[in-house]
Amino acid sequence: MAKKTVKFIIGPLSSGHVQKWFENFTPKPDEMIYLFTIHKGVWDNSKGQFKIINCGKTRTRLDFVILYWAVFFFSRSLRPAVTSVHYLSSYGLSVRLLKSDKVLLSCWGSDVNAIRINLLSRAIYAPILERAAWINAPSASIKEKLLKMSGRISSNIIDVFQYGVKLQPALCKEAGKKSPDCTKFVSNRHWSPHYNIDLIIQSFAFFVRDRNVSSQLYIYGKGSESDVARINSLISSLDPQIRSKIVLRGFVDHYTLLNEMKDFDVFISIPKTDGLPLSLLEAMYIGLLPVVNALPVYEEWLSDSCGIIVKELTIENLALALARAHNSYLEMNLSTNREKVISRANFDQNTARFLENFA
Structure with missing residues (x-):
């Protein structure tokens, strides 16, 4: 043999x-x-x-x-x-x-x-x-x-290159099409302090308290017991009217998450450091407007015409970015984001490139 x-x-x-x-x-x-x-x-x-x-x-x-x-x-x-x-x-x-x-x-x-x-x-x-x-x-x-x-x-x-996104046109929302009744924001990163979920919640509360706008924040993800307790405690401390606009979805399987993402308008990701998160690529492909902080990797993929980059991360500045996302959503060229993902982060193409080296 x-x-x-x-x-x-x-x-x-x-x-x-x-x-x-x-x-x-x-x-x-x-x-x-x-x-x-x-x-x-x-x-x-x-x-x-x-x-x-x-x-x-x-x-x-x-x-x-x-x-x-x-x-x-x-x-x-x-x-x-x-x-x-x-x-x-x-x-x-x-x-x-x-x-x-x-x-x-x-x-x-x-x-x-x-x-x-x-x-x-x-x-x-x-x-x-x-x-x-x-x-x-x-x-x-x-x-x-x-x-x-x-x-x-x-x-x-x-x-x-990252392994990328499995291209599934059925997941995509029509480019530039916004939720009819309100602006729906979503975060789906981990709940550890590294990902600043607390700051997202605080900024959203600041945004809706100071502006009479119809909006909701959906929070997906998971964390340790202390992370979960911290997030729940923060939401519980908010005014009931603001609290009613926050939906804590928690952890769901990846298939469910992707199918629900197309119901949202704005994706928020503001960690302390990052590589190239799959969650960002998926949001770009599905057709959400990214609101991110000024990390090098985000600036590699996004520009002012197809994303909102918060240069100095504070509650007030992120709230202003959420307001801009609410007001300027229809002006954004979100089809550009999808085209970038298709050309640079296609799962089948990128994993094939990787496996060529393993041959």
């Missing part, structure tokens, strides 16, 4: 990012794929061509140590032809112990944004970046930060 070509995938299964990249991947009959993780997650192994090596034994950071040594030993005995590594600051450290003919590195916004560039971080991450034959970054700002971590890697090996 001919020896099979071995390939490695190293990364988390908990968030779904890795599954997205490999959703359209089918191993060749002569390939065997080893997947190293410390997280639980769904992975299709119906054809038996994946061996999942889960090193999550203690539910502590010690699991990463176990994973690093598993990668060390398995890579020397199996010698993978190519290894796809996801998340630079955790799973990416395994590259220091990896023996592989070709290394691909997928960096995420939440990953790279958490790294402070200094002598220590350069000492840790530069050798990892320099091992990679190809690097994927979700945005130009993330690429720029990676280049600052190592002066020895070429910008040509870093491709900028």
Whole structure:
């Protein structure tokens, strides 16, 4: 029997990012794929061509140590032809112990944004970046930060794209068509303090209190018990008339969320840092007007004609942005946003680009 070509995938299964990249991947009959993780997650192994090596034994950071040594030993005995590594600051450290003919590195916004560039971080991450034959970054700002971590890697090996949106025309609302009775705002980011959901609620309250307008705010998402308690407490503290305009939807499955998004008009996302969130791309594709803060990745994708960027994030300034969205919605060229997503963030095209490197 001919020896099979071995390939490695190293990364988390908990968030779904890795599954997205490999959703359209089918191993060749002569390939065997080893997947190293410390997280639980769904992975299709119906054809038996994946061996999942889960090193999550203690539910502590010690699991990463176990994973690093598993990668060390398995890579020397199996010698993978190519290894796809996801998340630079955790799973990416395994590259220091990896023996592989070709290394691909997928960096995420939440990953790279958490790294402070200094002598220590350069000492840790530069050798990892320099091992990679190809690097994927979700945005130009993330690429720029990676280049600052190592002066020895070429910008040509870093491709900028996110896996993107599955194009489903049935999800799209008619460009420029607004809800007939009121302006409907929506937030669907995580409820941790990082995403400033509190500020969205406070700004919406300021907006509707000072203006006699018909509007609603829908809040999707989830968080820890303390996050949920904090959000509920904030909403409960509002005037009943304002509170009646806020709908706390909480967590719903992705299919339900996408089908409900087309009923809204304005998408709000104002985190402290960001890569390129799928939620923004989906909102742009569906036809919502984005209201965002002045993060580099948002400024890469949006302009004044198709989005509202809040330069200095305060309750008053965000309230003014919501007012502008309410008053100027019909003047916005939202079809431009959809065209950008179709050309630059097409799921089938972008995952195919990714998998070309895994061949």
